[in-house]
Amino acid sequence: MCDTCGCGDSNNITIHPRHNYNHDHNDNHDHDHPHEHSGNHDHTHTHSVGGVPYTHSHAHGHESIKSREIQLNVDVLSDNNSLAGKNRNHFKQNQILALNLVSSPGSGKTTILEKTIQALIGKHKIYVIEGDQQTLLDADRIEKSGAPAVQINTGAGCHLDAKMIDGALKNLTPEPNSILFIENVGNLVCPALFDLGEMKRVVVISVTEGEDKPLKYPYMFQTSHLCIINKSDLLPYVDFRVDEAIRYARSLNPELEFLVVSARSGAGMQEWFNWLEKLLNSN
Amino acid sequence: MEVITLAEKEAEKANAASISEITIEIGTLSGVEANAFETALAFLSTNTMLQNSRVQYILTKGDGFCPACSLHFEMNSRMDTCPRCRSFPSEVKGGDAFKVHSLLVDN
Numbered sequence A: 001m002c003d004t005c006g007c008g009d010s011n012n013i014t015i016h017p018r019h020n021y022n023h024d025h026n027d028n029h030d031h032d033h034p035h036e037h038s039g040n041h042d043h044t045h046t047h048s049v050g051g052v053p054y055t056h057s058h059a060h061g062h063e064s065i066k067s068r069e070i071q072l073n074v075d076v077l078s079d080n081n082s083l084a085g086k087n088r089n090h091f092k093q094n095q096i097l098a099l100n101l102v103s104s105p106g107s108g109k110t111t112i113l114e115k116t117i118q119a120l121i122g123k124h125k126i127y128v129i130e131g132d133q134q135t136l137l138d139a140d141r142i143e144k145s146g147a148p149a150v151q152i153n154t155g156a157g158c159h160l161d162a163k164m165i166d167g168a169l170k171n172l173t174p175e176p177n178s179i180l181f182i183e184n185v186g187n188l189v190c191p192a193l194f195d196l197g198e199m200k201r202v203v204v205i206s207v208t209e210g211e212d213k214p215l216k217y218p219y220m221f222q223t224s225h226l227c228i229i230n231k232s233d234l235l236p237y238v239d240f241r242v243d244e245a246i247r248y249a250r251s252l253n254p255e256l257e258f259l260v261v262s263a264r265s266g267a268g269m270q271e272w273f274n275w276l277e278k279l280l281n282s283n
Numbered sequence B: 001m002e003v004i005t006l007a008e009k010e011a012e013k014a015n016a017a018s019i020s021e022i023t024i025e026i027g028t029l030s031g032v033e034a035n036a037f038e039t040a041l042a043f044l045s046t047n048t049m050l051q052n053s054r055v056q057y058i059l060t061k062g063d064g065f066c067p068a069c070s071l072h073f074e075m076n077s078r079m080d081t082c083p084r085c086r087s088f089p090s091e092v093k094g095g096d097a098f099k100v101h102s103l104l105v106d107n
Helices: A078-093 A109-120 A137-144 A162-172 A218-222 A232-237 A242-252 A269-282 B002-013 B034-044
Strands: A014-016 A067-075 A097-103 A125-132 A149-153 A178-183 A200-206 A226-230 A257-260 B018-027 B054-060 B062-065 B072-075 B091-094 B098-106
Touching: A014 A162, A067 A078, A067 B002, A078 A097, A078 A162, A078 B002, A097 A109, A097 A269, A109 A125, A109 A137, A109 A178, A109 A226, A109 A269, A125 A137, A125 A162, A137 A149, A149 A162, A218 A242, A226 A242, A242 A257, A257 A269, B002 B018, B002 B034, B002 B098, B018 B034, B034 B054
Parallel strands: A097 A178, A097 A200, A125 A149, A125 A178, A200 A226, A226 A257, B018 B054
Antiparallel strands: A014 A149, A067 B098, B018 B098, B062 B072, B062 B091
C-alpha cells in the first residue's frame, strides 16, 4: 500500500526469480482440504460441590483502563529510508553503479535500456531490476538483449520501494564492478518519494509528452540528477520545444543535467554512454 | 500500509491491548495528500488495531526560505517564488514531514 496516494496493496508484490520465464507448467496440485477449527468445544459440567449446586459468580474488579500516550514522532518513510541506506552501502562496497530510471509510462525507458545493454554488454557487467504493475514482458525484453533481469510486479502498487529492491538483489546478485539499472514503475508521482539506495536518479521524458511536464511533476525533476529527453527523431512532427522543457526543469533544479536522445535511431545515445562511463570512472 | 504497521508494532512493544487514538502529522510539502490518505487509512484499518481508533491530524504549513533575500515565508508549493524578491527556487525548511506523531493506547 502506498501511503502517499493510497493505491495498492503491499501483500500483492511479486518478485519473479530469474530463469522463471516462459516455463509454463500446468501441474494440477489441488489441495482441497479445509482445516476447520470452529473452536466451539462444548463441555458440560455441573457446578456443584458435594452434590450441592451453587451459583457461581465471576466477580472481578474492573481494572481501570489506563490510557497511555506514546510519543513517536517517527517518519512514516523511515523504514524505507533506512533500507535504502543499506542498499546504498551494499552498492558502494561492491562498486555497483545503481541507477533509478523514472518516467511516465511509454517514454521509452525499456527501449533505452535494451539499446544500452546491446552497446555496452561486451564491456560491462549489466543487471536490471524491472518494476511493472503486471507481466514479465519487460524482463523478457531485457534478458533477450543480454542482461540478467529480475521482474518485480507491484500489483496495484504505483512505485518500487527499498524493500522490493532488497528482495530482488537476493535473487539477482549483481557482481562487483557492474551497472545495475532499476526501471521504476511508469509514474511521475509516487516514485519520487521513495529512495531505493540508487547513486543517481534518471528521469526520462519523451517529446510526445508536453514540454511543461517538469512543472506539472516538480518533485520528480527536483530529485533527479539527469533528464533524458527521448524520441528526438519525432521532433519534426510534434510541437515539443526542447529549450522550453529544459528551462522549466532547470528552474526547479538548476543542477539537473540533460541529454536529448533517440533510442530508436541511436541519435545522442553515445552521450548517454559517455555519461555512464564518467560515473563508472568516478565510482 | 506503513502507518498501520508502524502503529501496531509500537503498540505491541508497549504491551498495549488497543489503540484509542493515533495522531498523524502531514506537511503541506510532504507530497502526501491528506484527504487521499484519510480515505485510504479508513479503508485499510479494518481488522487492524486501528479499526476503532480516533485519528487526529496535525497539518503543518510549508516553511520556505529564500536564499537570495533571506526571507522565511509560508510555502504552499515547492513551485512558489519568493513573495518579496520573486526569486526561485526557495529552500524547504519545514512542512515536508509525514510522521506518526503519537499514539494513545489502552492496557
